[in-house]
Amino acid sequence: MTLEILAMNRFDPARAAAVDAETKALLDRRARTFGPASVLFYERPVHMVSAEGVFMQAADGTRYLDVYNNVPSVGHCHPKVVEAMARQAAVLNIHTRYLYDNVHTYAERLLAKLPESLAHLMLTCTGTESNDLALRLATNWTGGEGFVVTETAYHGNSAAVTAISPSSMPGRTLPAHVRAIPAPDAYRRPTNDLSADFAADLDRAIHELKTSGAGFAGFVADSIFSSDGIYADPPGFMQDAIEVVHRHGGLFIADEVQPGFGRTGDGFWGFERHGVVPDIVTMGKPMGNGYPMGGVAVRADVLQSFCDAVGYFNTFGGSPVAAAAGLAVLDAIEDEGLMENAKEVGTYLMGRLRDLARLRPSIGDVRGAGLFVGLEFVSEPEARTPDAALARRAINGLRDRGILIGAAGPFGNTLKIRPPLPFSRENADFFVDALDDFLASEPA
Amino acid sequence: MTLEILAMNRFDPARAAAVDAETKALLDRRARTFGPASVLFYERPVHMVSAEGVFMQAADGTRYLDVYNNVPSVGHCHPKVVEAMARQAAVLNIHTRYLYDNVHTYAERLLAKLPESLAHLMLTCTGTESNDLALRLATNWTGGEGFVVTETAYHGNSAAVTAISPSSMPGRTLPAHVRAIPAPDAYRRPTNDLSADFAADLDRAIHELKTSGAGFAGFVADSIFSSDGIYADPPGFMQDAIEVVHRHGGLFIADEVQPGFGRTGDGFWGFERHGVVPDIVTMGKPMGNGYPMGGVAVRADVLQSFCDAVGYFNTFGGSPVAAAAGLAVLDAIEDEGLMENAKEVGTYLMGRLRDLARLRPSIGDVRGAGLFVGLEFVSEPEARTPDAALARRAINGLRDRGILIGAAGPFGNTLKIRPPLPFSRENADFFVDALDDFLASEPA
Numbered sequence: 036m037t038l039e040i041l042a043m044n045r046f047d048p049a050r051a052a053a054v055d056a057e058t059k060a061l062l063d064r065r066a067r068t069f070g071p072a073s074v075l076f077y078e079r080p081v082h083m084v085s086a087e088g089v090f091m092q093a094a095d096g097t098r099y100l101d102v103y104n105n106v107p108s109v110g111h112c113h114p115k116v117v118e119a120m121a122r123q124a125a126v127l128n129i130h131t132r133y134l135y136d137n138v139h140t141y142a143e144r145l146l147a148k149l150p151e152s153l154a155h156l157m158l159t160c161t162g163t164e165s166n167d168l169a170l171r172l173a174t175n176w177t178g179g180e181g182f183v184v185t186e187t188a189y190h191g192n193s194a195a196v197t198a199i200s201p202s203s204m205p206g207r208t209l210p211a212h213v214r215a216i217p218a219p220d221a222y223r224r225p226t227n228d229l230s231a232d233f234a235a236d237l238d239r240a241i242h243e244l245k246t247s248g249a250g251f252a253g254f255v256a257d258s259i260f261s262s263d264g265i266y267a268d269p270p271g272f273m274q275d276a277i278e279v280v281h282r283h284g285g286l287f288i289a290d291e292v293q294p295g296f297g298r299t300g301d302g303f304w305g306f307e308r309h310g311v312v313p314d315i316v317t318m319g320k321p322m323g324n325g326y327p328m329g330g331v332a333v334r335a336d337v338l339q340s341f342c343d344a345v346g347y348f349n350t351f352g353g354s355p356v357a358a359a360a361g362l363a364v365l366d367a368i369e370d371e372g373l374m375e376n377a378k379e380v381g382t383y384l385m386g387r388l389r390d391l392a393r394l395r396p397s398i399g400d401v402r403g404a405g406l407f408v409g410l411e412f413v414s415e416p417e418a419r420t421p422d423a424a425l426a427r428r429a430i431n432g433l434r435d436r437g438i439l440i441g442a443a444g445p446f447g448n449t450l451k452i453r454p455p456l457p458f459s460r461e462n463a464d465f466f467v468d469a470l471d472d473f474l475a476s477e478p479a
Numbered sequence: 480m481t482l483e484i485l486a487m488n489r490f491d492p493a494r495a496a497a498v499d500a501e502t503k504a505l506l507d508r509r510a511r512t513f514g515p516a517s518v519l520f521y522e523r524p525v526h527m528v529s530a531e532g533v534f535m536q537a538a539d540g541t542r543y544l545d546v547y548n549n550v551p552s553v554g555h556c557h558p559k560v561v562e563a564m565a566r567q568a569a570v571l572n573i574h575t576r577y578l579y580d581n582v583h584t585y586a587e588r589l590l591a592k593l594p595e596s597l598a599h600l601m602l603t604c605t606g607t608e609s610n611d612l613a614l615r616l617a618t619n620w621t622g623g624e625g626f627v628v629t630e631t632a633y634h635g636n637s638a639a640v641t642a643i644s645p646s647s648m649p650g651r652t653l654p655a656h657v658r659a660i661p662a663p664d665a666y667r668r669p670t671n672d673l674s675a676d677f678a679a680d681l682d683r684a685i686h687e688l689k690t691s692g693a694g695f696a697g698f699v700a701d702s703i704f705s706s707d708g709i710y711a712d713p714p715g716f717m718q719d720a721i722e723v724v725h726r727h728g729g730l731f732i733a734d735e736v737q738p739g740f741g742r743t744g745d746g747f748w749g750f751e752r753h754g755v756v757p758d759i760v761t762m763g764k765p766m767g768n769g770y771p772m773g774g775v776a777v778r779a780d781v782l783q784s785f786c787d788a789v790g791y792f793n794t795f796g797g798s799p800v801a802a803a804a805g806l807a808v809l810d811a812i813e814d815e816g817l818m819e820n821a822k823e824v825g826t827y828l829m830g831r832l833r834d835l836a837r838l839r840p841s842i843g844d845v846r847g848a849g850l851f852v853g854l855e856f857v858s859e860p861e862a863r864t865p866d867a868a869l870a871r872r873a874i875n876g877l878r879d880r881g882i883l884i885g886a887a888g889p890f891g892n893t894l895k896i897r898p899p900l901p902f903s904r905e906n907a908d909f910f911v912d913a914l915d916d917f918l919a920s921e922p923a
């Protein structure tokens with residue numbers, strides 16, 4: 036998460052003086068309880084008290100438009116999700132070694148949204164647990180130990196998943212069983228055939244792993260490449276790469292923690308945009324709209340081989356409460372047309388941002404799919420020089436204009452526009468106008 | 480969890496014929512959605528519909544006394560925990576990179592229950608995530624890679640934590656950086672000085688790790704040794720071992736997922752029984768009474784070094800909803816005197832079980848602390864021959880008598896008596912009488 040940290044600030048006691056007394060007291064308590072692990076957004080951290088839909092309310096009375104958070108994907112504190120969770124928690128909350136029905140209703144509905152070859156669902160509590168399990172499934176199936184990821188990927192926080200998260204090890208050599216390939220970045224690496232280039236990089240990395248003796252277990256990729264800087268186009272550019280993965284006997288693990296659950300607007304899953312079929316799909320963040328849940332959809336043969344060899348038990352994963360929350364999230368996405376909204380408002384938003392980019396040369400690129408949009412700041416448009424300082428100023432400047440947002444990418448110069456899915460055209464207008472206003476306030 | 484699996488049954492379609500049509504349909508759905516990962520308790524799995532306090536209600540109308548589950552530690556569906564969680568979920572549910580206050584109130588209350596040297600709290604979602612993080616903290620701090628655990632330990636399901644969970648790798652060689660020492664089992668390995676013997680085993684294992692080049696990072700132990708078979712006596716027997724850990728420059732990681740939160744009755748944490756001070760304490764299961772939450776309390780210097788080198792972010796860990804659930808659990812333990820109840824009822828229960836053991840030679844040993852009791856079945860009392868078949872029959876026989884229970888230990892012959900903490904003397908009587916009745920029904 037180093038990229039995000041570029042746009043954040045480690046807690047600095049000096050900063051506390053700038054905030055009011057209540058917030059200062061809270062910062063002190065935070066420093067005492069969390070210690071150096073206290074990483075906060077913003078130069079002046081925001082003290083939150085409530086949230087609803089696409090808005091968050093701070094203690095000082097400011098209402099913020101949330102253009103950042105994808106966990107509350109169907110909207111902060113969605114009443115139906117809260118109710119489903121509360122009602123189930125009052126009745127039964129146990130683990131999966133007893134029989135109960137709603138977890139299977141949930142699994143059936145989720146599996147129906149996935150390619151048929153992904154026959155089974157395993158339930159976990161976080162994106163990290165899902166990816167950690169996926170690595171175990173892939174090494175068990177292939178006998179290989181090696182994984183390929185993209186250069187600024189983040190897949191989670193466990194020991195095994197940190198090892199495949201180059202963004203958690205900036206400037207350090209990756210472990211011997213991991214190779215990182217450049218993100219599919221057509222803006223900085225213009226190409227005539229992104230799909231072929233991306234596949235060629237992957238092929239080279241796999242050869243290296245095989246030569247090194249690590250073998251090849253799989254390719255792990257977030258199909259929206261969120262921490263790499265958000266790359267969605269052209270649709271289909273992952274196809275050649277996935278063919279390479281399979282040709283080498285490895286598994287394609289699609290990390291849908293970011294693009295999944297309707298965000299990209301093209302389909303329920305990000306990988307659908309590319310017409311590829313993963314061997315394992317991992318899920319997290321938006322799955323329970325804040326209730327801690329994750330999942331792994333997997334091929335029957337891959338799972339059978341894992342269960343024959345090891346097995347898996349997750350205490351909280353797949354509890355009736357998780358299932359109830361998950362079902363309410365699916366209902367909300369379907370009943371409220373949130374995937375369609377992501378597509379429509381996302382297209383509108385990108386259009387407006389591209390219009391703005393024509394007027395503001397510091398906006399080098401606008402790209403994305405649905406409600407996952409990247410906006411890259413550059414200091415020299417021709418040279419496309421990344422301008423992380425401007426991104427940092429924009430994040431804080433937008434905050435002063437009632438908008439919460441963050442940055443991504445290897446240079447931290449790309450605004451990560453990723454609001455809750457009920458984001459409206461009006462919200463998009465408010466955001467673009469604020470961005471315009473911020474840019475107008477910058478010295479030319 | 481292989482030990483528990485001894486007392487369980489992998490789903491077998493043939494078994495389905497024995498259950499009613501509704502349950503059969505559910506088993507079919509389960510086989511389709513979960514596939515081979517479907518591991519269920521009991522020869523005839525129980526279809527649960529609700530639970531309250533120490534009771535669980537099955538679809539066929541049976542009310543079961545729960546003598547097994549420690550996640551719903553303050554009682555199934557505790558109304559105050561449910562209410563706290565629901566109320567908070569309706570107001571604000573975000574991650575820790577914004578400021579909000581209840582998570583610090585929670586951390587303050589929890590840290591106040593821990594030795595002062597454990598200055599900071601990191602919040603995760605599961606026991607696995609807590610232990611995985613603890614391993615990372617310890618390797619970063621010591622520069623060593625090696626860990627020592629007990630022979631039948633279970634610490635969780637991630638790649639790194641599975642590597643230190645011998646019970647997940649029955650019959651297989653442990654990874655090179657892991658050494659397992661015998662559990663502190665004074666029943667099967669009579670000794671004049673358990674503390675010294677346990678420490679000597681540990682010392683040998685650490686020497687081996689150092690000689691092998693892996694180095695020594697830490698000793699991970701659940702102070703009630705739950706999957707090893709439950710060993711609590713004599714109090715203090717861990718002291719020599721922890722001295723050895725520190726003499727070798729390693730960290731003592733106390734896995735409090737099982738004994739923590741008042742269960743052992745002696746103190747809030749299991750390690751208090753032994754008068755030792757861990758360097759890291761990991762938490763899970765009972766922390767949120769079913770809300771997925773875990774935690775790591777850690778020394779300030781160990782955390783500082785980790786944050787300087789890496790850092791950590793957990794999306795759902797420490798959310799306001801987790802904090803609300805955690806606070807309600809602390810309230811329940813304190814307001815309802817559950818730790819005191821664990822001590823009193825646990826002592827009463829062990830007394831009654833020991834009385835029963837005098838009449839029933841198949842009960843070889845009764846041991847434990849508070850409401851964590853092990854009861855070991857043996858076929859030949861003199862030889863102390865483990866009788867796993869009897870444990871299996873007892874689990875199913877008790878189920879027929881309205882009681883849910885499981886087994887632990889390397890032979891699967893030890894009943895694991897671990898009910899929600901509001902367990903009463905009356906509940907204890909019901910359980911002991913049912914056990915007596917079951918044993919009376921066994922052929923002599």
Ligand SMILES: Cc1ncc(COP(=O)(O)O)c(C=O)c1O
Nearest residue numbers: 161162163190191257292793794
């Ligand atoms: C693509 C991706 N995968 C996995 C994760 C890990 O999720 P969690 O923090 O819930 O473990 C993240 C979190 O940022 C993510 O962005």
Ligand SMILES: Cc1ncc(COP(=O)(O)O)c(C=O)c1O
Nearest residue numbers: 349350605606607634635701736
């Ligand atoms: C002692 C101990 N530690 C850790 C864990 C892992 O907890 P979880 O399944 O919540 O990850 C368990 C679970 O059984 C446990 O018994």
